[in-house]
Amino acid sequence: MPDLTAPSEDNSMLARLELLAMIRSGTLGPEGRLPPERELCARWGIGRRALRRALESLEVEGILWRRQGKGTFAGQAADRVGRIAAGIVGQIAPLEMMFARLQIEPALAAEAARRADPEDIKRLRDLAARVERSRDHDSTELWDWSLHRYIARMSGNRALLVSLAMMNEMRIDSVWREQREGARTSATLRVTHQQHGAIIDAIAAGDPIAAEAAMRLHLRTIMRNLELFLERDNGKETVE
CATH class of the missing domain: 1.20.120.530 (GntR ligand-binding domain-like)
Structure with a gap:
């Protein structure tokens, strides 16, 4: 069961939204390779655990895929939904x-x-x-x-x-x-x-x-x- 004794300090949902925005921005290059995790954490002001959870969720959904020793890549286009809300x-x-x-x-x-x-x-x-x-x-x-x-x-x-x-x-x-x-x-x-x-x-x-x-x-x-x-x-x- 989850630890329900304290509020979570992580925000994996924010990391997920930032990743989706990056994917649909078209700035990842022809291979769709994502920048290193350390760079993304610094850019968005999030922790490594939150980022890795977000990456894993998108990988399970088939939006990202990982190649051992090569990095993480966009596997399909993210939904083109801007952050209107x-x-x-x-x-x-x-x-x-x-x-x-x-x-x-x-x-x-x-x-x-x-x-x-x-x-x-x-x-x-x-x-x-x-x-x-x-x-x-x-x-x-x-x-x-x-x-x-x-x-x-x-x-x-x-x-x-x-x-x-x-x-x-x-x-x-x-x-x-x-x-x-x-x-x-x-x-x-x-x-x-x-x-x-x-x-x-x-x-x-x-x-x-x-x-x-x-x-x-x-x-x-x-x-x-x-x-x-x-x-x-x-x-x-x-x-x-």
Whole structure:
């Protein structure tokens, strides 16, 4: 289980966004080779662990690949989604984002069930296992997003994928991280792992109705956990 005793000092989601921006900028040259890790850490002001986690998540998704002794390379074009949401991220409450996700992700899961192939299912199960093996908040958040994003990519719906990618900007926001980490416990994580499994099983079975229902239940559970955390947090402020 993750260490839930302290807030995470890492921000792998920020590292991930910077990497995606670099890939889509077209500045990597014909081979698509990334600069050395030390240079990237210094450029973006992030730690080596956060960068390596972000690199690993993009490699698992097939966006990057590594060659022993040669470096890391862009394996496919990153989604061409600019950081449009960066300027308004502080104006969107986490519960608002969860409500928006409820309108989008169940439909994406249903479409993923219609289009999935065995390689997709294998990758989904690998991502879910990485969420479960995570040992701190930062890693859990990173791999959780990788799983949800991969399901969205499977749908092939670029318009909805753009909307979801914009929401992802919120995951680097300090308010989102504080509330999400506060709502996350060992008990809620056990439920999350079970629900991830149910979503993937429905997609693997090619059952869009079950996949949509499983994703909706999962997101409603997360939203309810956030609501309960905010109620407890507001209660503490009232007492103080």
